Amino acid sequence: MAKLAVLAVLASLLSSVSCEFSIYAGYGYPPPNPSQPYPLPPACPPLSPAPGLKVGYYADKCPCAEDVVRDAVRNATAGEKAGLVRLFFHDCFVQGCDASVLLSGPQTERTAFPNLSLRGFEVIDAAKAALEKACPGVVSCADIVAFAGRDASYSLSDGKINYGVPAGRYDGNVSRDIDTFFNLPPPFGDLNLTTAMFAAKGLNENDMVVLSGAHSIGRSSCNSFTDRLPPAANSSTAMEPILAADLTNTCSAGSVNVPQDFKTADTLDIQYYKNVLSRDVLFNSDASLTTSLLTNGWVDFYAGNRPSFLGKYLAPFVWHNDFGEAMVKMGNIGVKTGPPQGEIRSKCWSVNNP
Ligand code: HEM
Incomplete structure (x- = not known):
């Protein structure tokens, strides 16, 4: 545990340094034209608790709110549940956790390359439709996305990940495809790039390592990792050769999806580490977590290797807890708690007055 404490101190020190990094280009778009500047995400936005959010926010406004979302998620497929965990991440990293990712229309976030493979929208829409009947105009789409991310994590971890979701978010009315470029880390990113993009959201290296564990569920399309297949350079982070050969074979069949975790594909667990x-x-971005002493230390810890005699038993327990805490922290990014920046949409795919 002493090692853990040292890692924790190092993590917080380094994260305060990394907030000074500039933001690099993400993926999905060619670099923007410098003569047309686009706003960069704020460096290190205020951390928890986001003003106005609280656990049990709907208890007196719409008591069934969390139950309705839970029921909708319970009926979803494992794939949709994985999609819901990712949806929360893609919502929060672009314009804050304000359901901007749900807005439909030309040049919205939803049309941007990294979001084309998002799934779980129907689950959110079903929950919203039920809630508009039960308590019209009360429960925001942004909170539904946050609840659904928690409920999907709960289900895919067999009930081991569970946490209270602070709620009270309002829905945003800005959604631009280009914003995904600056804010969503690309799969080909190295540790510096990914760290800087998380730091820009107020998330440190430990949060990044913990949240990356979500890659123990769901799937990816081949074109997200072709850079890692032969003849990729044989570096210390290169893909394990047998897996690389297998995937080369599978992906040669065309555009297919493969599980992210070949051992426990539908379980949100520490197998990722x-x-x-x-x-x-x-x-x-996954492989490069081993390229610094700090992040490699966390990976090794969550994999159950440290401390050697206890690690195996301690790691899953600690990671389930840390994952919940990191999801809550991510849920504080760029929150809107009222007009004029926010509203309670009546339909999640459209602002109230288009
Ligand atoms: C560290 C930076 C990250 C990068 C570069 C990244 C990148 C990606 C990519 C490229 C895919 C596959 C998309 C496709 O080809 O269909 C994916 C899938 C996924 N990601 Fe991430 N991701 C990151 C962090 C996260 C975080 C923080 C979460 C959630 C807490 C998350 C959750 C997921 C899930 C659940 C899937 C599978 C989705 C599905 O099956 O529909 N990722 N990610």
């Missing part, structure tokens, strides 16, 4: 250590991971 074992996969990172054995290089059985799809993206460079």
Whole structure:
């Protein structure tokens, strides 16, 4: 545990430094034209608790709110549940956790390349439709996305991940495809890039390592990791050769999806960290977590290797807890708690007065 404490101190020190990094280009778009500047995300926005959010926010406004979302998620497929965990991340990193990712229309976030493979929208729409009947105009789409991310995590971890979701978010009315470029980390990113993009959201290296564990569920399309297939350079983070050969074979069949975790595909668990250590991971952003002493230390810890005698038993327990805490922290990014920046949409795919 002493090692853990040292890692924690180092993590917080380094994260305060990394907030000074500039933001690099993400993926999905060619670099923007410098003569047309686009706003960059704020560096290190205020951390928890986001003003106005509280656990049990709907208890007196719409008591069934969380139950309705839970029921909708319970009926979803494992794939949709994985999609819901990712949806929360993609919502929060672009314009804050304000359901901007749900807005439909030309040049919205939803049309941007990294979001084309998002799934779970129907689950959100079903929950919203039921809630508009039960308590019209009360429950925001942004909170539904946050609840659904928690409920999907709960279900895919067999009930081991569970946490109270502070709520009271309003829905945003701005959604631009180009914003995904600056804010969503690309799969080919190295540790510096990914760290800087998380730091810009107020999330440190530990949050990044913990949240990356979500890559123990769901799937990826081949074109998200072709840079890692042969003849990719044989670096210390290169994909494990047998997996690389298998995937080369599978992906040669055309545009297919493969599981992100080949051992426990539909379980949100610490297998991800074992996969990172054995290089059985799809993206460079995953593999590069071993390239610093600090992040490699966390990976090793969550994989159950530290401290050696206790680690195996301690790691899953600690990670389930840390994942919940990091999801809550991510849920504080760029929150809107009222007009004029926010409203309670009546339909999640459209602002109230288009
Ligand atoms: C570290 C930076 C990250 C990068 C570069 C990244 C990148 C990606 C990519 C490229 C895919 C596959 C998309 C496709 O080809 O269909 C994916 C899938 C996924 N990501 Fe991430 N991601 C990151 C962090 C996160 C975080 C923080 C979460 C949630 C807490 C998350 C949750 C997921 C899930 C659940 C899937 C599978 C989705 C599905 O099956 O529909 N990712 N990610």
